[in-house]
Each structure stands twice: as structure tokens, then as C-alpha cells.
Amino acid sequence: MTVLGWTRHRTNLPSGVRSLHCGDWTILVSDDPSIQTARHRLAAQVSCFDAGLDFLPTAPAQNIAIYDATSFTRTTDLDALWRKLSDRGQFSVAVRMAADQEHRTQDGRSWLKTRQAQRQRQRHCGTMLADIVAHLKLPTTQPRHTENSASCDVLVQRDDTNRVHNAMQHLARLMQGPPDMRLCVTGLWPPFGFVDLTSKTEAAE
Amino acid sequence: MSLALEMATPQDAIRSSDTALVDVVDGLLRHGVVIRGELWLTVADVDLVFLGLDLLLASPDKMRPEGITR
Numbered sequence: 001m002t003v004l005g006w007t008r009h010r011t012n013l014p015s016g017v018r019s020l021h022c023g024d025w026t027i028l029v030s031d032d033p034s035i036q037t038a039r040h041r042l043a044a045q046v047s048c049f050d051a052g053l054d055f056l057p058t059a060p061a062q063n064i065a066i067y068d069a070t071s072f073t074r075t076t077d078l079d080a081l082w083r084k085l086s087d088r089g090q091f092s093v094a095v096r097m098a099a100d101q102e103h104r105t106q107d108g109r110s111w112l113k114t115r116q117a118q119r120q121r122q123r124h125c126g127t128m129l130a131d132i133v134a135h136l137k138l139p140t141t142q143p144r145h146t147e148n149s150a151s152c153d154v155l156v157q158r159d160d161t162n163r164v165h166n167a168m169q170h171l172a173r174l175m176q177g178p179p180d181m182r183l184c185v186t187g188l189w190p191p192f193g194f195v196d197l198t199s200k201t202e203a204a205e
Numbered sequence: 206m207s208l209a210l211e212m213a214t215p216q217d218a219i220r221s222s223d224t225a226l227v228d229v230v231d232g233l234l235r236h237g238v239v240i241r242g243e244l245w246l247t248v249a250d251v252d253l254v255f256l257g258l259d260l261l262l263a264s265p266d267k268m269r270p271e272g273i274t275r
Contacts, residue, residue: 038234039219046215061234092229095208112255116245128208144232149225151232165212172210182209186218186229193233 002035003069004028004045005190006078007055008086014051017044020066025073028055029066038063049190054086057190085194087158091187093133093168094151095125098180118147125150128181132171136164141193151184153193161188 004017007026013019019026030044042060049055056078058064064072072078122145129150133140139155156164165185172183211225218226246254 039230042230042233043219046219050216092232094225094229096225115255146228149228151229168212169210172208175208176206177208179206182211184211184213184225184229186213186215186226189215189233 001066002030002032002041002044003058003064003066004030004041004048005055005057006069006073007053008082009054012053014048014053017048017053020070022070022073025078027066027069027073028053045190049089049188055190056081056085056195057192059192059195081195085155085191088155088191088194089158089161089188090153090155090191090193091164091168091185092151092189093129093154094149094184095129095132095177096149096182096184097121097125097178099148121148122146122150124177125181128175128177132168132175132183135171136167138164139194153189153191155191155194156188158188 005028007019007028008024010019010021010026013028016032017028017030020029021027028048032044035041035044038061041058041063045057045060049057058069125148126143126145129143129152133152133154136154141153143150143152154164168183168185175183213221213226213229218229221227
């Protein structure tokens, strides 16, 4: 049994998903034996979300036991989270640059220079990402950085998806960057980046 | 120059083998905080010493590739 998340809804569940009632909450579970990995759990959660189901998703990397999912309904302020996240999803927004072609260096000095250039690209991506999300005026997560990219999640109301899509297209045209810089947007995902579940019991320990 | 815009649905990203989309999915699967620091010691515009620090802060559950199973 795989726990996918929590919802207030008790009807119109996607096929393959069943509900376990726990007070005012419904725990969404799947008995599909092929769901073995974090990526499988993510795919199952995305299917539920695409089917229009509004729910608070578990972190895909965690295979939460049903006991813990039940416990969370008593020890965590799911109501506050629901008010914040119901009817919402997230876009993952990334600014990327092409990887440095001179990565294989011959000596220490050229390695240092390459490293400095990477750092410059990383800063450039981060600055561009900050400018773009500032224009959107929507809640975002902290930026994540890799060698050639900066990314974050943007919380979006489901019925606002098209407006945000259009805004991204407008911003991509508006922003000026190097030829190899691109704006990558994926979504709409369940709002994984905004679900912060810490039980009151654990927090007090 | 304007930025090239690439848009993809979650289904595209999950099925894709494109590096950028795989990175997005991996980002969703991993939860944690990464602190990254770099220190350069430079004298007369010559880089002498480089110190790099990557520190990952996450709960033990989140550090396991497939999460916890109880």
C-alpha cells in the first residue's frame, strides 16, 4: 500500500486510488504493486493531480507508512496547510546555461579559472531567476543552484495557470541574456515544494 | 538576446531522458538544504588557494535514495 497524500474530498477519486477516512481527512492510497520507487510514487501523484484531485502530496522520496499518515492528521496542522495549498500547484522554473566546454583542464590554474567561470555562470542564472520570479509576484521556494542552473518552485492557483504561462512567455521575450541561456518551465505539479509537514510531537522532541 | 523558453508538462518530464527534465524530477524527489561555499585566496591578482565546501543538511529519512520503509 502506498500513501500518496491527504485530501478533504471523498468522491471523484481517480481509478486505482482509494481513500481511507481519518476524521475530517481522507488519506489517499494506492494498492498498485508496481509502485516501488520514488519516481513511481511521483508519477502516481501527478496522475491524481492531473485528474483534478486536490490533495496535499507526501514527499515522493518518502514511503510513508499508513500508521504515520494517520498520525499526521492528528499531530500536524493539515488544516492550515490545506488553506494555503488547496486548488494550487507549482511550476518548477529554471534558468539554465550550456555546460562549459573547457571543463577538462590540464593544470591547476586553468582548473581554477574554469571554476571561477562556472561560479560566474551560476551567479548569472541566479540573478536572472530572481528577476523573473519577482515579476510574477507569487510565492516561491528558496532557489536551488547547480553548476549551470538556478531553479525554484512557484505556487500557482490552478485557474491561474494560463495567465502564468503567458507571463513566462512574455518575460522570456523581455529578459536579455547570453545566447546559451534558456528559461525552462515545467508544471503544473502538485505543490511538493510547499508542503512542509512536521508533526507537533516530533517538533517538541 | 531574449531567453529561449522551454515548457514541459509533468508527464513529459517524468518520461524524458533529457538532462534538464531529469534534473527537474530529481529536484522534486530530493528534499533538503544545500549550503555551498567557496573561498579564494588571491595575491596580486594571482589565485593561490581555493577551498570548496558542499554541506547537505537533511533528515536521515530524506538522505535515503528511496525514502523510508517501515
